[in-house]
Amino acid sequence: MDLLSGVSRAARVVRAEAGVVMAALRRARRGPGRERDLLVQSLKAAGAAILAWSISGWWLRDPVALMAPWVAVVLVQATVYRSVLKGLQQLAAIAAGTLVAAAAVAVTGDTLAAIAVALPVVMLLSNWPRFGDQGIYGPTTALFTLTSAPVSDVTVTHRLLQAALGAAIGIAVNALILPPVHLRDARENLRALAEEAAETLRAIGEGLVEERWDVGTAADWTRRSEDLRQRLDSLRAARQWSGESLRLNPGRRRRLRRGMTGVPSEEEDERWARIVAHLSALIRTLADIADENRAIEPPDARALCDHGRLLGRLADACRAHVTLLSGPAAPEAAAARSDLEEALSQVARLHTSLQENLVEGGGRGGTPSIAAFGALLVQAQNIWHEACLDDDGTAPTDHRP
Numbered sequence: 583m584d585l586l587s588g589v590s591r592a593a594r595v596v597r598a599e600a601g602v603v604m605a606a607l608r609r610a611r612r613g614p615g616r617e618r619d620l621l622v623q624s625l626k627a628a629g630a631a632i633l634a635w636s637i638s639g640w641w642l643r644d645p646v647a648l649m650a651p652w653v654a655v656v657l658v659q660a661t662v663y664r665s666v667l668k669g670l671q672q673l674a675a676i677a678a679g680t681l682v683a684a685a686a687v688a689v690t691g692d693t694l695a696a697i698a699v700a701l702p703v704v705m706l707l708s709n710w711p712r713f714g715d716q717g718i719y720g721p722t723t724a725l726f727t728l729t730s731a732p733v734s735d736v737t738v739t740h741r742l743l744q745a746a747l748g749a750a751i752g753i754a755v756n757a758l759i760l761p762p763v764h765l766r767d768a769r770e771n772l773r774a775l776a777e778e779a780a781e782t783l784r785a786i787g788e789g790l791v792e793e794r795w796d797v798g799t800a801a802d803w804t805r806r807s808e809d810l811r812q813r814l815d816s817l818r819a820a821r822q823w824s825g826e827s828l829r830l831n832p833g834r835r836r837r838l839r840r841g842m843t844g845v846p847s848e849e850e851d852e853r854w855a856r857i858v859a860h861l862s863a864l865i866r867t868l869a870d871i872a873d874e875n876r877a878i879e880p881p882d883a884r885a886l887c888d889h890g891r892l893l894g895r896l897a898d899a900c901r902a903h904v905t906l907l908s909g910p911a912a913p914e915a916a917a918a919r920s921d922l923e924e925a926l927s928q929v930a931r932l933h934t935s936l937q938e939n940l941v942e943g944g945g946r947g948g949t950p951s952i953a954a955f956g957a958l959l960v961q962a963q964n965i966w967h968e969a970c971l972d973d974d975g976t977a978p979t980d981h982r983p
Contacts, residue, residue, distance in 0.1 A: 627658035649744035657752030679723035780900035790890025881955035898925035
């Protein structure tokens with residue numbers, strides 16, 4: 583039975599993985615996206631290796647032809663700049679490994695002794711920061727040099743020339759055939775961050791309006807805020823990839839002319855980073871209110887309900903911003919701007935009402951709950967301020983907090 587259950591589990595895992603692969607292939611066939619980019623880069627790497635072997639092994643019939651396709655396939659990197667950088671690092675590491683191995687053979691005259699002498703040296707050299715993550719190619723090249731063929735001046739020279747040939751082919755293929763540009767990743771990550779922030783605001787607003795939240799619900803909101811911070815880290819990483827993918831890229835102008843400039847500015851990243859920070863602070867306050875061990879008196883239920891409506895309208899404003907991230911020329915941009923204006927008008931009205939209630943409560947002597955509610959109101963006002971910002975960084979006068 584154990585064997586049958588194990589086979590059954592293995593079969594389910596295989597079916598699940600096959601389903602994931604098929605779904606990725608369907609997405610790659612449907613249109614541009616991460617899956618298609620991965621497919622293109624994989625085919626380019628395979629093509630670079632085939633080309634390198636055709637030149638070095640089939641045409642030149644070099645005895646150490648393996649080096650060219652080996653280097654070429656590795657150097658079809660995610661960006662042209664990275665291909666060049668990794669190529670230089672790898673060539674330096676390969677040269678170091680080859681020369682140290684040749685010197686060890688010349689000194690010892692024996693393969694085993696040469697391995698014992700060369701490997702400790704090149705392993706230490708592989709940790710040199712100048713090699714980056716390509717340092718491991720020093721020891722592996724040294725082993726290939728010492729074990730694959732008799733070491734001579736000819737084989738050492740051929741190995742270095744083959745490595746240079748492979749690097750040139752790998753870099754050329756990556757730079758000239760559909761050079762990768764990762765601007766889409768920044769746009770997709772920013773849109774995902776904005777959508778998740780809007781959905782989190784909506785979930786909190788509904789929980790407060792319907793008065794169905796407790797410690798467990800607040801913990802779920804806290805997990806959402808952690809997910810938002812992870813999304814923000816992914817966005818920042820995508821921005822770095824976007825900038826790097828334009829460096830040394832011969833297809834840069836062509837790609838930009840094709841509309842790749844539809845990526846929101848980095849100011850939008852900062853806007854949503856601030857919204858995430860304010861939203862996280864709001865969630866922490868709600869978690870403190872829900873925690874009975876904190877002994878924080880919760881605000882009036884009606885006040886929290888009204889605050890939930892305010893957050894719901896802020897979610898509408900954020901959702902409109904998500905649509906506007908596609909650009910002012912998008913077909914739905916006009917409707918989204920109208921929705922944004924309407925949502926901000928309702929936010930202003932609800933905020934005024936809540937602020938008046940807060941002032942009245944303070945005028946009557948106040949209670950500990952007023953401090954907590956004031957904190958919630960300030961955090962919502964901070965999100966409102968960010969949602970009001972126009973593309974030029976200013977807030978419309980009629981909607982400014």
